[in-house]
Amino acid sequence: MIARLRIDQAPILVLLLICTLWLLIPFTMAVLWSLVDPSGTWTPDTLLPPVISLYRWEFMWNNSLLQPALLNSYTLAPTAAVVTLLLAMPTAYALGRYDFPGKETVKLIALLPLVVPTFVTAIFFSSILFQMGLAQYRFFAILLAHAVLFLPFAIRILTVSFEQVRQDHVDAARDLGASPLERFRVAYWPALKPGIMATLLIVFIQSIEEFAIAYIVGTPDFTTVPTLLYSQLGQDFNRSNAAVLALILAVPNVILMLILERFLKSANPALSSGKG
Amino acid sequence: MTLGRAAYILMLLSPGIGLIVVFIGAVVYIAVAQSFGYYNLIGESGFSWSFWIEGIDRKSYLRAVRYSLYVGLTSAFLSVALAYPLALWLRKPFPGSMTISAILKAPLLVHGIVAAFLFLNVISYHGILNQMMVWLGIFDEPRRLQNDEHAIGLIFLQVWKNMPFALLLLTGAVQAISDDVLNAAQDLGAGAWQRFLTVIAPLTVSAMQASLIIIFIGALADFTFQTTIGPTNERSLAQYMTFMKDRGRWNDAAVVGVTLMALSLAGSVLLAVVSRLAFRGRRK
Amino acid sequence: MLNRLMSATAALALTLSLAPAQAQTMDWDAVVAAAQEEGEVTWFVWYFEDRFREFTKAFTEEYGIEVRIPDGDHIANIDKMIAEAGRETGDIDVLAYGFDQLPNINPELFIALDGLPADEGRVATVAGIEGGAVAVAYWGNQTGIAYDPAKIADEDLPQTPEDFAAFWTSNPGQFGFNYENGGSGPSFYMSVLRAVSDVDFSESDDSAERIAALQGGIDFFNEHADDYVITASNADSITRLSDGEFTMVAAWEDHLAGLQVNGEVRDEIRFYIPEMGMFGGGNAVSIPANAPNANAALVFVDWLTSPEVQSRFNVEFGTAPMNLAADDSAALVSMEMRERQTAWPMRPFRDAVEAHFIDAVILER
Structure with missing residues (x-):
């Protein structure tokens, strides 16, 4: 039955091949670039860099803001993910489970943070902070701004999840005399879990990637990974140094991905709830 | 709806929504006000239509609107169109599905x-792609692929980055x-496309x-x-907005900024309505 | 040496800081002591941050004052300073920016630098823009053309717009310049516009007539549109030149030299200023009025603009020294060639030319 469900696989396999190559090739090249010693320039006519050393790695580890940036970003992002999730839950519950006048309008309002270009948001948010004398609380300011910016994602995803909670399951649980907690566990949790995981994952990634707010509000005490990348890979890029950063920053992400893939697997409703 | 229920909602x-309204409301208010000449950082402030009248009249403005819409819509449709067959394929686990999903x-x-930087290295004049194409005999000599005028490279990267999200x-x-x-659909003899x-x-x-919507807005405002x-x-x-802002032309930048907001909003509504009309109507 | 430097600086259109060594309210030793008490200084600079972090370790060793250099962007740094002007204590001790930005900044946002010890070699006016009492130059730079000598002989280098056109026609796709993300390309096309049309680029007037008078130069670029390449940034141009894609690109002298010292770009790549002239200038540092460590900022500015540091900049970054007593022998171009430097056009004329060039040439491609 599964076999019959598959759509023609040839284009999908080609796509997979492209995706794999597109991951393997650039990162192999990045490794080579990162090993170029300043004493020998690597030109396209040679297959490998003429002089290989770990000089760039040492230089970047010691002289770039890599260390604080990693610490900051990987503290900020998980916190932002949890805060955003908590703020979004009640709204998503209302949107997913109730019908009320103006619901479509509310859904549109929820998209507002996406519609405003983040640089505009960043500049005026920082100006508000200064006027209120709160500018020194950079971490909390960025956290708040990230939570607001990423609420639309969380609300959309969780609304979908709440919509997918099956009313017959809720009713059945209630009819069988389950307590509210029990009802949540049986009827809500299986449908919500993938949404919650997706929300945490997406907000985490968005927060790790966010540049405008982190830069305008965060400098100079608060360097994040994107502000670091922007300065290294932007207009004055130096390929070798940029390659070192790209590689170092890929490592935590790969580990993270493995963990999340596990989460998502265990959150698969078709597997965990025996539904369908 | 009773009062109590309204209060509960x-x-x-x-x-969620309350926080968004307060936070974004302030920012939008100032951006819109600036496009009409208020809240100038330097110089005098006061109501004026001139920034809109002159701004919309510029050739670069319309070009930027058209181009951004092209990038936004193409990226959104392609990403979703690619994501569907993959999502269906990965619907049930099979050997290797974890790895595929991870890739x-x-x-x-x-x-x-990082992706843009690596991509640039791959497609550059002496990059591995060009060298391979020349070696395979497909290209006679290396071709200039970077910054191509139809934004193919850019859309490739947009889709690559956004498809996993979809x-x-x-x-x-x-x-x-x-x-x-x-199964029921299949038993009724529906083909794959019909079933979809x-x-x-x-x-x-x-x-x-x-x-x-989310991919559209992201790609529309890409920098x-x-x-x-x-x-x-x-x-x-x-x-274009950054270009204006960097030259201290905040009011002109605000015109572009407000345009960007308006297009995001209008585009999102359009996408939402079209997809709903196209598919909700067929339900049941 | 001094003589040579004097003529060089005249060519650079630099003038001495005329700020008199005023009766200082505070003895310099006391400033240094107060600076050491503050213990740190935050320098906002928008390029080479990593290398400056390494470079300024010498300052920390000498004074025991930590230098913090956040990663930044040119305009965003200035915007941040302006946005924070209302605060009693800001984040920025020393702000670096291009001299051409100075007319856009209200000088009252900075403190007067008359607390610095007297040094006649210091430079406060670059390319016709006066730093007054608030800004002092620490970085001299020059735009020009970087070329691959393996592909073109020195005597064949284009010197005038006509030469460039001839080169483009016989070598299509071998010349690149950017129009955004860095000033090297804009310097090139504006210098051509300046040479081809009859408009005075030292006037700031941006009236429609003056822009319309550039038409000859605009046509020049449009006629040859297929034969030159638009690149994405300063770095993109140089990298692609070094990789062998181009014969010539518009570039910054200091940027090229810096990338060569770093092993990022081939040492063979050379640099010249065409006879038609290209723009040169420099970067300034100023101390915001609400600097949290104002004394440390003063000591840092003094160190940064000293002859010793300026000489080392010349060696390590290929800059034109911004202290008359510094040694500039490591530069990529000769003193004679430096005389071809012209001053950047004044804003808002420059902004109007850039906007017009994008509309009439870039978007027409």
């Missing part, structure tokens, strides 16, 4: 700036469709809308990809 909405989702965790949303939605429903139109799409329309790998004979709206 409002209470539920306040931490497909990897772009979520590669920074956009995949993530759609996988959840597709998995929630029960096998009974799909009549069963899968209508049942996943929420996730489809969410993916389309990093455009400035590194985008065509050099086009400017995106975000790039």
